Amino acid sequence: xxxxxxxxxxxxxxxxxxxxxxxxxxxxxxxxxxxxxxxxxxxxxxxxxxxxxxxxxxxxxxxxxxxxxxxxxxxxxxxxxxxxxxxxxxxxxxxxxxxxxxxxxxxxxxxxxxxxxxxxxxxxxxxxxxxxxxxxxxxxxxxxxxxxxxxxxxxx
Amino acid sequence: xxxxxxxxxxxxxxxxxxxxxxxxxxxxxxxxxxxxxxxxxxxxxxxxxxxxxxxxxxxxxxxxxxxxxxxxxxxxxxxxxxxxxxxxxxxxxxxxxxxxxxxxxxxxxxxxxxxxxxxxxxxxxxxxxxxxxxxxxxxxxxxxxxxxxxxxxxxxxxxxxxxxxxxxxxxxxxxxxxxxxxxxxxxxxxxxxxxxxxxxxxxxxxxxxxxxxxxxxxxxxxxxxxxxxxxxxxxxxxxxxxxxxxxxxxxxxxxxxxxxxxxxxxxxxxxx
Numbered sequence: 001x002x003x004x005x006x007x008x009x010x011x012x013x014x015x016x017x018x019x020x021x022x023x024x025x026x027x028x029x030x031x032x033x034x035x036x037x038x039x040x041x042x043x044x045x046x047x048x049x050x051x052x053x054x055x056x057x058x059x060x061x062x063x064x065x066x067x068x069x070x071x072x073x074x075x076x077x078x079x080x081x082x083x084x085x086x087x088x089x090x091x092x093x094x095x096x097x098x099x100x101x102x103x104x105x106x107x108x109x110x111x112x113x114x115x116x117x118x119x120x121x122x123x124x125x126x127x128x129x130x131x132x133x134x135x136x137x138x139x140x141x142x143x144x145x146x147x148x149x150x151x152x153x154x155x156x
Numbered sequence: 157x158x159x160x161x162x163x164x165x166x167x168x169x170x171x172x173x174x175x176x177x178x179x180x181x182x183x184x185x186x187x188x189x190x191x192x193x194x195x196x197x198x199x200x201x202x203x204x205x206x207x208x209x210x211x212x213x214x215x216x217x218x219x220x221x222x223x224x225x226x227x228x229x230x231x232x233x234x235x236x237x238x239x240x241x242x243x244x245x246x247x248x249x250x251x252x253x254x255x256x257x258x259x260x261x262x263x264x265x266x267x268x269x270x271x272x273x274x275x276x277x278x279x280x281x282x283x284x285x286x287x288x289x290x291x292x293x294x295x296x297x298x299x300x301x302x303x304x305x306x307x308x309x310x311x312x313x314x315x316x317x318x319x320x321x322x323x324x325x326x327x328x329x330x331x332x333x334x335x336x337x338x339x340x341x342x343x344x345x346x347x348x349x350x351x352x353x354x355x356x357x358x359x360x361x362x363x364x365x366x367x368x369x370x371x372x373x374x375x376x377x378x379x380x381x382x383x384x385x386x387x388x389x390x391x392x393x394x395x396x397x398x399x400x401x402x403x404x405x406x407x408x409x410x411x412x413x414x415x416x417x418x419x420x421x422x423x424x425x426x427x428x
Contacts, residue, residue, distance in 0.1 A: 022249035
């Protein structure tokens, strides 16, 4: 009933128990719980980060989409103006070509006319000469002269 | 055995129950039953702890691990309440050991009071006291260890000078140094003594009440009066067990919390 050596024994037992409880219960379990707590905290922060990144990516994708649309619109407008330009050029080319051909034809015609005139002139001279010959062979009268002249005129 | 002592009357019955199985006399008396049961219960704690430790799973804790984690969190909460985050490493296992071990030792009180001594006497062991915490040696041993830790941390935190200063100037300032020394010494010594006596007293009284209830039908012969006493004993026993479940839990909890508080007080820097 009184204080005795049992106290010393119990004291040793108590210290041993603290050591054993620490070794087998507290240390492993608290380490595990700490690890779990950290894991949960990490997971939460990771999900938070993921959310943030998703938001950024969404913003970025929207911007990219908008840029692409703008670019496409630009390209279409450019293509339209280019096609108009090509059309215009072709039209101009055709016009100048046509003008050139017309001018060439006109020149040809002029040349032909001149050539014909030249020929005609030569023939007139010829005819005149022939006429003059015929007249000279016969008596040249006023009447003859007149008829020759009128004949000449008619032939011209 | 109870029936053997019946002839000796209630006094001898109670005295028999309050005698430890021991070897040696005087200071060298070693209470074998106290040591046996406390070590047995300690081994039970370690055994269960090892079983939990083998199957530790962080992702899917099972039943036993959940229970252990619950107790651990509870203890940790008590520690954080009085220490903040700067608790020394020993305090957590110390508090957990006290809570579990003291509770289990107290729990021995709920085992029918004559059961284990009867079995023991059947095996030829004359005396057996099954509740280690009804032995002042057990409670005082734990309280002394807490006291040693308190002094250690007081000196560690305040420095030896600070610790002595606490004795010299503590309650009344520098003009009443002799009174201060006496007051502080009483103050400091009262902590472990009250810690030990509170647990011992509660458990001892609890066991005594169980003994008194057991006395109701002690040595009774088959008679009409047994019809009154026997049901009364059953009802009283149940009521006291129900109440005592609270007491043993509360006492284990109080021992743990006071331990934390005392060591926590040792950690506070005094401005006096």
